[in-house]
Amino acid sequence: METDDRARTSPPPHVPADRLYDIDLYKPDGIETDGYLKAWKRLQDEKLPGLVWSPFNGGHWVATTGALIREIYTDPDRFSSQVLFIPKAAGEKYAMVPSKMDPPEHRPYRAVVDKGLNLRAIREREPQVRALAASLIDQFADRGTCDFVGEFSAEFPIQVFMTMADLPMEDSPKLRALASGMTRPGGNSPEEMAANLDRANKGFFDYVGPIIDARRGKPGTDIISLCVNTDINGAMMERQKLLGMISLLLLAGLDSVTNFMNMMMDHLGRHPETVAILRDNPEELRRAVEEMFRRFPLVAAARMIAKDIELDGVELKAGEMVLLPTALAGLDEEQNPDPWKLDFHRSRISHSTFGEGPHRCAGLHLARLETTILLEEWLKRIPTFHVVTGSEPRFESGVVASVDNVHLEWEAA
Incomplete structure (x- = not known):
């Protein structure tokens, strides 16, 4: 395998050889030839056990079924969020809250985050979000082609979030680099990755420190002011x-949705029959968006095992890590029959794209709104489109996968 030249960690004695x-x-087998999702889905196609051990990135468990991924996400007593990233050495440098907190400590902090991201707050921003999407699409709709990443996805969700946070757009390239x-x-090696993650984490802290100082104690409706001026337990x-x-x-608002949109639009550009369904059934678009999130998951966070337990027939020791690739939840046949198919009438849409349990993504309402508005405003102006001939997306795996090189074209009006 291509990854054989990377640092390996010997498995601990309690890991069976058949696991x-x-x-x-960061380099799943087949990603360069088959893409991100198929590279991960191969683990299920090969009928791996529910929990397996990987020697890469410091050594860790990997959950390979949707049922196990959901079970682990929803059980903070056995699976702690104190370390969220693989390798563990890098995850220990991650210092963002409340995502690295466990209940009950996490709850009042999550309530603060939710103040600016709850469903009501996001619905109030819909006119502003819609106007921004329309204005970006109008810049290239009559041209008949676009670099979707450079001209839309790298602008739209980021401009929305920078506006919500009342931050200057010229800061977005720096913040996107830190997010990456x-x-x-x-x-x-895990040590090199830990140093790089620590550098990026400190970069965020250096950026937000003066902003916190400037807004604390002053009224404001932006999402940062709402957070910095809210007490915790009095x-x-x-x-x-x-x-x-x-x-x-900032980390959550500047990376995940952008890459999800890239993956989704590249797929739609290769499947005109799916575009036709969306175009001809606008009343069903919001349900279709949920199916999109199932079909194009791109997060692979982790949990730290909180105490010695047995699961899936193997021993898990306190302090070990378990990776949760959400691609293996949304694309699991046991959870979603015919999972590769985008079925907008699927009776039960099952996925963990936004996580599960107490740490379910606080930004899910915003992500849904942005995706719905993208499709609505796009199809009004560009009812049919396809990928540029010969254009292939580039994938990079990680805690959040990146998708680049999405070029679309259509018959200009």
Whole structure:
């Protein structure tokens, strides 16, 4: 395998030999030829056990079924969020809250984050989000072609979030680079990756520190002001936790949705029959969007095992890590029959794209709104389109996968 030249960690004695598999989160086998989702789905196609051990990235378990991924996400007593990223050495450098907190400590901090991201707050922003999407699409709709990444996805969700946070758009390239350094840290060893993630984490803290100081104690409706001026259990939030909270908002708002949109639009550009269904049934678009999130998952976070337990017939020891590739939840045949098919009438849509349990993604309402508006405004102006002949997306795996090189074209009006 291509990953054989990377650092390996010997499995601990309690790991059975038949549970050892070469799985590299950052370079899954087949990603360059088959793409991100098929590279991960291969683990299920090969009928691997529910839990397997990988020697890469410091050594860790991997959950390979949707049922196990959901079970682990929803059980913070056995699976802690104190370390969320693989390799563990890098995950230990991650200092953002409340995502790295366990209940009950996590709950009041999550309530603060939800103030600016709850369903009502997001619905109030719909006119502004719609106007931005329309204006971006109008810039290229009459041209008949676009670089979707450069001209839309790298602008739309980021402009939405920077506006919600009242931050200058010229800061977005720096923040996107920091986000990439967190979710796809470079390096050929856990130690190198830990150093790179730590550098990106500190970069976020250095950026948000002056912003927190400027907005604390002052009224404001932007999402940062709402957080920094809210007490926790009747007391002012510690500065270090505020640094982690505001940094988390930026990290979450600047990476995941952009790459999801790239994956989705590349697929639609290759399947005109699916575009026709969306175009001809606008009343069903919101349900279709949920099916899109099932079909195009791109997060692979992790949990730390909190205590010695047995699961799926193997022993798990406290302190070990288990990877949760959400691709293996949304594309699991046991959860979703015929999972590769985009079925907008699927009776039960099952996925873990937004996570599960107490740490389910706080930004899910915004992600759904942005995706729905993208499709609505796009199809009004560009009812049929396809990928440019010979154009192939580029994938990079990580805690959040990246998707680049999406070029679309259509018959201009």
